Amino acid sequence: MSSTPFQAAALQFQIDVGDVPANRDRAVSRIGEAARMGARLCVLPEMWSTGFAEDRLPGLCRTTPAVLHELRTLAASLRTAIAGSLPERVGRGVCNTMYVINATGVLTGEYRKAHLFTPSGENRWFRRGTSARAVPTDAGLLGPLICYDLRFPELSRKYWLEGATVLCVAAQWPAVRSSHWEILTVARAVENQSYLVAANAVGPSGPFHYSGGSVIVSPLGERLASLGEEEGIAMATIDPAAVEETRRRIPCLADRNPRAYRKTRPPG
Numbered sequence: 001m002s003s004t005p006f007q008a009a010a011l012q013f014q015i016d017v018g019d020v021p022a023n024r025d026r027a028v029s030r031i032g033e034a035a036r037m038g039a040r041l042c043v044l045p046e047m048w049s050t051g052f053a054e055d056r057l058p059g060l061c062r063t064t065p066a067v068l069h070e071l072r073t074l075a076a077s078l079r080t081a082i083a084g085s086l087p088e089r090v091g092r093g094v095c096n097t098m099y100v101i102n103a104t105g106v107l108t109g110e111y112r113k114a115h116l117f118t119p120s121g122e123n124r125w126f127r128r129g130t131s132a133r134a135v136p137t138d139a140g141l142l143g144p145l146i147c148y149d150l151r152f153p154e155l156s157r158k159y160w161l162e163g164a165t166v167l168c169v170a171a172q173w174p175a176v177r178s179s180h181w182e183i184l185t186v187a188r189a190v191e192n193q194s195y196l197v198a199a200n201a202v203g204p205s206g207p208f209h210y211s212g213g214s215v216i217v218s219p220l221g222e223r224l225a226s227l228g229e230e231e232g233i234a235m236a237t238i239d240p241a242a243v244e245e246t247r248r249r250i251p252c253l254a255d256r257n258p259r260a261y262r263k264t265r266p267p268g
C-alpha cells in the first residue's frame with residue numbers, strides 16, 4: 001500500500017437506464033481522462049453500467065462479467081485502481097455490488113450493498129448484503145460504501161476500526177435530498193478521520209433526477225474538490241500522512257469508551 005501522496009478522482013456522469021454500451025463509453029472515457037490527469041484511484045457512481053432498470057436487472061447482470069473484465073484490463077494498462085457498483089447475479093436474486101480493482105488489474109474486493117433504500121423499492125429488486133470489510137489496494141485500505149450506506153455511521157466506523165484511510169462512495173443520490181448528501185459526506189470523513197471520495201450520478205435517469213455534487217473530503221472535513229450539476233471529474237491529493245497526523249492529534253481511537261455504548265434495558 002502506498003505511503004506517499006497520490007491523486008484520487010470521483011467520476012460524475014449521467015446514467016442511461018438499461019443502456020450498457022452508452023454508460024460503458026462514458027465511464028471508460030472518464031477513467032482515461034482522470035488517468036491522464038494523474039489519478040491513481042477512480043471512483044464511479046452506483047449501478048453505473050445499467051442504472052436502476054428494476055425488472056430488467058436479472059438479464060442485465062449478464063453484462064457485468066464483460067464490463068468487469070474490461071475494467072480490469074483498463075486498470076492494469078492505466079495503473080489506476082477503480083471502484084464502482086454494478087448489478088451482480090446471486091442465486092435467484094440480484095445484489096448491488098461495489099467491485100474494487102487494484103492498479104494491477106486484480107479484483108481485490110467486493111462489497112454487496114448492506115442498506116437498501118426501501119422508500120424507492122430497492123428491497124423489491126435487490127438482495128441485501130450481509131458482510132463488509134476494508135479492501136487493500138495500492139492506494140491504501142479502502143472502505144466501500146454505496147449511496148444509502150452514508151446514513152448508517154456504523155458501517156463507516158467498522159472500516160475505521162479496520163484501519164481504512166479512504167472511504168469510497170458510489171451513489172445515485174437524488175437532487176431532492178442533495179443537502180443531506182453535502183452533510184453526510186463531510187460527517188463520515190470527519191468522524192472517521194479519513195479521506196472520502198464520493199461519486200454521484202448527474203442529470204435524469206429513469207424517474208429520478210440527480211444533482212451530482214461529487215466530492216473529495218479531507219480527514220478534517222475540508223472539501224478538497226467538488227462538482228456541481230455537470231458531468232466531470234473531481235480530483236484531489238490523498239496524503240496518507242495527513243490521516244496519520246489527524247488521528248495522532250485527535251486520538252479518537254484511543255479515547256473510545258465502548259462500555260458506554262453497550263445496549264441496556266430501558267428503565268422500568
